[in-house]
Amino acid sequence: MSIASQATAPRGALRIDQAVKLYDPDGARVLAVDHCSFDVAAGEICMIVGPSGCGKTTLLNAIAGFHGLDGGAIYLDDQMLCGPGRAKAPVDSDRVVVFQNGALFPWKTNLENIAFGPLVQKKFSRAEAFDKARYLMAEAGLEGHENEYPGEISSGLRRRVEIVRALINDPTVLLLDEPYRALDALTKSVMHEALLETHRRTGITIFFITHDLEEAIFLGHRVVIMTARPCRPKRIIDIDLPYPRDYTVLTSPRFRELAADISAAVDEEALKSFERGEREG
Amino acid sequence: MADIAGTVSSESQTRPPRTLRWRNPFLALGTQRALISVTVALIIWELGSTSGTWLGHALPVLGVVPSPVSVARAWAQLIRDPGYWQSWYWSTLRVLLGFTAAMLVGIPFGLLLAINKTFRGIAFPVFELLRPIPPLAWVPASIIFWPTQELSIDFVIFLGAFYTIVLNVVGGARAIDIRLIQAARSMGASRVNIFRRIILPGVLPSICTGMEVGIGITWEVVIAAEMISGGGSGGATSSGGGLGFFIWNSYIGGSYPDIIVGMFSIGIAGYLSSAAVRLIETRITPWRRLR
Numbered sequence: 166m167s168i169a170s171q172a173t174a175p176r177g178a179l180r181i182d183q184a185v186k187l188y189d190p191d192g193a194r195v196l197a198v199d200h201c202s203f204d205v206a207a208g209e210i211c212m213i214v215g216p217s218g219c220g221k222t223t224l225l226n227a228i229a230g231f232h233g234l235d236g237g238a239i240y241l242d243d244q245m246l247c248g249p250g251r252a253k254a255p256v257d258s259d260r261v262v263v264f265q266n267g268a269l270f271p272w273k274t275n276l277e278n279i280a281f282g283p284l285v286q287k288k289f290s291r292a293e294a295f296d297k298a299r300y301l302m303a304e305a306g307l308e309g310h311e312n313e314y315p316g317e318i319s320s321g322l323r324r325r326v327e328i329v330r331a332l333i334n335d336p337t338v339l340l341l342d343e344p345y346r347a348l349d350a351l352t353k354s355v356m357h358e359a360l361l362e363t364h365r366r367t368g369i370t371i372f373f374i375t376h377d378l379e380e381a382i383f384l385g386h387r388v389v390i391m392t393a394r395p396c397r398p399k400r401i402i403d404i405d406l407p408y409p410r411d412y413t414v415l416t417s418p419r420f421r422e423l424a425a426d427i428s429a430a431v432d433e434e435a436l437k438s439f440e441r442g443e444r445e446g
Numbered sequence: 447m448a449d450i451a452g453t454v455s456s457e458s459q460t461r462p463p464r465t466l467r468w469r470n471p472f473l474a475l476g477t478q479r480a481l482i483s484v485t486v487a488l489i490i491w492e493l494g495s496t497s498g499t500w501l502g503h504a505l506p507v508l509g510v511v512p513s514p515v516s517v518a519r520a521w522a523q524l525i526r527d528p529g530y531w532q533s534w535y536w537s538t539l540r541v542l543l544g545f546t547a548a549m550l551v552g553i554p555f556g557l558l559l560a561i562n563k564t565f566r567g568i569a570f571p572v573f574e575l576l577r578p579i580p581p582l583a584w585v586p587a588s589i590i591f592w593p594t595q596e597l598s599i600d601f602v603i604f605l606g607a608f609y610t611i612v613l614n615v616v617g618g619a620r621a622i623d624i625r626l627i628q629a630a631r632s633m634g635a636s637r638v639n640i641f642r643r644i645i646l647p648g649v650l651p652s653i654c655t656g657m658e659v660g661i662g663i664t665w666e667v668v669i670a671a672e673m674i675s676g677g678g679s680g681g682a683t684s685s686g687g688g689l690g691f692f693i694w695n696s697y698i699g700g701s702y703p704d705i706i707v708g709m710f711s712i713g714i715a716g717y718l719s720s721a722a723v724r725l726i727e728t729r730i731t732p733w734r735r736l737r
Contacts, residue, residue: 260632261632264629266625270630282634285630314732
């Protein structure tokens with residue numbers, strides 16, 4: 166199975182090259198990311214798993230441009246995002262982040278939330294931005310919730326709004342930081358199938374951080390297992406389950422094999438991290 | 447499974463009418479209780495204040511308070527007196543002036559404190575040093591500072607609301623989730639956009655809280671300031687008095703029922719202001735309606 170054949174857009178290839186990130190809380194220099202290197206192909210769904218507080222989010226923040234690196238470089242489609250001579254990646258709508266507990270603006274209606282990107286970038290007129298937002302909402306099954314506030318809809322719907330809000334900017338990479346963490350199992354599986362459907366339609370590159378191993382195997386082309394801090398790939402596992410995947414995959418023997426394999430690797434790192442008393446994060 | 451589904455649906459069918467049937471009597475019960483409690487309180491007050499006549503000697507505290515009947519009579523007289531309404535007018539005007547000034551200065555000041563480190567470093571220590579001084583302690587100094595007595599009262603009222611509003615704005619701006627700002631940036635929002643579309647709406651609920659607390663404080667302050675300063679530049683009988691001075695003047699003049707009328711008037715004024723603030727709050731933060 167080739168990733169390239171599934172992608173409709175050839176853009177969005179990430180290369181993380183010897184990335185290093187130090188944290189300096191209370192003068193104690195802590196290595197969060199240590200010579201971390203791996204590639205994410207254009208159009209790939211790349212799942213990142215690893216112990217709590219291992220530095221996965223640090224890596225995501227560096228790709229998004231919320232902070233810089235202390236060594237190494239990150240490239241997007243062979244263009245350097247950050248690295249020597251470029252402290253921080255520019256924060257741009259070609260890489261949009263969807264956060265752990267959601268970051269919808271509570272004072273904007275769902276429609277206004279989704280139209281936010283096009284409106285602030287002034288790529289469209291107000292009317293065009295709202296038309297596009299309305300169209301995408303209908304496509305994602307969010308019709309009828311346009312004029313409600315995020316506080317008025319279920320957490321599952323909120324997540325869907327948030328992903329649509331990211332996609333309306335036509336990003337080449339979607340950066341997801343445990344977006345489904347707070348959802349119940351049933352809602353989660355609905356969200357998974359919807360995300361796969363969205364990916365099939367857009368061919369966007371997805372960089373997805375999760376603690377949920379089933380989620381990682383169900384969604385990903387590959388699963389990158391990170392070491393306990395400092396963070397670097399311990400193993401990268403190809404998920405050779407054919408797309409389109411649906412819930413029946415979860416009970417297939419191959420799924421079980423992969424799950425056993427991955428949880429053994431993750432457990433080892435989780436134990437290291439636990440013994441050192443890392444905080445949740 | 448089918449049984450469970452059946453029970454659930456039949457229960458959910460019976461539930462709405464049941465709440466409808468029960469809500470009305472409950473409300474009526476609440477109203478009844480309120481009416482009874484107010485009536486009983488009025489009766490106790492009336493009996494207490496007339497205790498001198500029917501007991502032979504007046505009860506402590508209640509015995510020297512004007513009776514509700516005499517208060518009602520005094521009030522009925524006063525509502526035909528333009529001077530009484532002038533008092534309302536002056537106090538309300540002062541509260542509005544001081545409060546509006548506190549918002550106009552306090553909100554930008556609080557936002558600056560929240561978003562600019564340098565400004566916070568310079569301005570916050572002075573703010574924190576002045577803040578513990580009660581507004582009323584400023585009255586004499588204020589009378590010396592300001593050219594007119596009217597301005598000095600306004601200034602003291604301004605102080606009463608100012609600190610509360612500033613602290614709420616700073617707290618509100620700092621409580622804005624950093625991820626909202628990061629999300630906005632990642633969707634291409636400029637600094638101006640983030641300020642206008644994230645910070646400003648983000649602090650609105652805190653501004654509302656500050657307003658609610660602040661308006662209460664301004665009414666406390668205006669009454670005391672009017673009593674201390676003698677009710678504005680015009681002196682005792684002039685229009686500059688206000689409700690605080692009205693109470694004080696009634697005390698000096700020995701018309702005790704008027705004192706009570708003045709007190710209740712302030713209660714009503716305070717209640718109406720809070721209601722107005724709450725109305726504004728629901729208008730400008732509609733997303734909090736359904737929380």
